[in-house]
Amino acid sequence: MLRRMRFRHPKRPALLLAAALLLGAAGAYTVKPGDTLFSIARAHGTTVEELTRLNHLTGATIEVGQTLWLPGEVPPTPAPAAQASDPPALPQPVPAGTSQIAGVTVTAPARLRMGDAFVLRLSGPRAGQATVRFPSEVGEDVRLPNEKLTPIGAAGEYVVLGRVVLGKTTPVVYEVSVGGDLVRGSIPVADLGQTVQHLNLPPSISGKLEDPGRKAEDAAVEKAYALRTPQVWTRPFQPAVNVKAQSSAFGQPRTYVAGGPVLYHYGTDYPAPVGTAVLAVNDGTVVLAGKYPVRGGLVVIDHGAGLTSLYFHQSKVLVKPGQKVTRGQKIGEVGTTGLSAGPHLHLEMRVRGEGTNPAGWMNRIWPR
Incomplete structure (x- = not known):
C-alpha cells in the first residue's frame, strides 16, 4: 500500500x-x-x-x-491539379x-x-x-x-x-x-505541487504498520492488483460516500511518524460519521472483503480492464469475495479501523495496481 x-x-x-x-x-x-x-x-x-x-x-x-x-x-484552398513536375503530396x-x-x-x-x-x-x-x-x-x-x-x-x-x-x-x-x-x-x-504532510501518529496507531499480519494483507491486495478480467462497467463512476469534504487529498506526500520515510497517499479520504453507507463506485466483483491490520475493514472490487477500487477503514463489511455488486450498492459502513485516527473512508482507484486520482473517474465512464 x-x-x-x-x-x-x-x-x-x-x-x-x-x-x-x-x-x-x-x-x-x-x-x-x-x-x-x-x-x-x-x-x-x-x-x-x-x-x-x-x-x-x-x-x-x-x-x-x-x-x-x-x-x-477557414475552408482549405483547393490544391491545383498535380503536374508531372510537382513534388509528391505530403501527408496531411x-x-x-x-x-x-x-x-x-x-x-x-x-x-x-x-x-x-x-x-x-x-x-x-x-x-x-x-x-x-x-x-x-x-x-x-x-x-x-x-x-x-x-x-x-x-x-x-x-x-x-x-x-x-x-x-x-x-x-x-x-x-x-x-x-x-x-x-x-x-x-x-x-507534479502535484504538494508539500510534505507530517502526521506524527501516536504509537497506538502507527504501530499497526509493524503488525505481523501486514505481510499477508499486502500479499492479498497484490493478488487483486494482478487480475486482468474483461471490463464490466458501462455507466459513469459515482462517489463512494455521499459527502464532498476531504480530509486528506490524493497523492499527498506524508510521513506517519517523526523522522519516518516520506510516502505517498494513494487514495482520497472522506470524513463521515461511523455507520455512513459505503457504496460501490461501479459494477464489479468483490475479490477481497474482511478486517485487516492496516486497511481495517476492507473491500476490493474488480471492475475489469485492470481497474480495482478499494475501500478502507470500514466498521462493517457487508459483502463477500466472489459476490457481484452493482453501481451504488451498499457494501459496508464508514469506520475508523486499521491505520486510522478518526472516522473516514479511504477510497483508492488502482489501474493495474497503481494508485490513480479518484476524482478523475467520478461522473464519467473513462478518465480524461
Missing part, C-alpha cells in the same frame, strides 16, 4: 499549441476560465455534439488550459496528441499530472488489432512495467487505459503496434 517516495526534479509541460496553429483546415482553442462546451460551440458557430465528437470527449467536463480542436474555421497534418499508422489513428491527452489515469483512443479499421505498451515505465516504481495491453472496444473505436505513477514527472511514452507498423508518442507530466 505504501511506497517510498522518489524525489525528482519536475519538468513543466511544454506548450503543444505551436503545431496546432500551423494547421489550416482545423483550429485549436485553449480553454479559458469560465468557458463551457456550450459557450465555445456558440462562439465558433458549431455544436456541443460536434466538439464532443471531434475531441473524443466522454462528458461535458473541460479544464482550463485544455486544447480543443474546432471544425474548419494531424492534431497535436494525435498520430497515425496504417489503419489506426491514436489520440492521446495533451498533458498529464502524476497520479492521473488516462486513455489512449484508437480508431480506424485496424484499431482492434493493435497492441499498446508504455516503455517509459521501465525502471520506474511501477507494477508490471511496459505490459503488453490489448485495446477495449468495438466497431473501430477502442481505448487503452494508462496510469501515471506517483512520483513521476518525466514524460509518459507510449508505443502502438499493429502488424509490422509501430508509432511512438510522448505526453508531458507535471
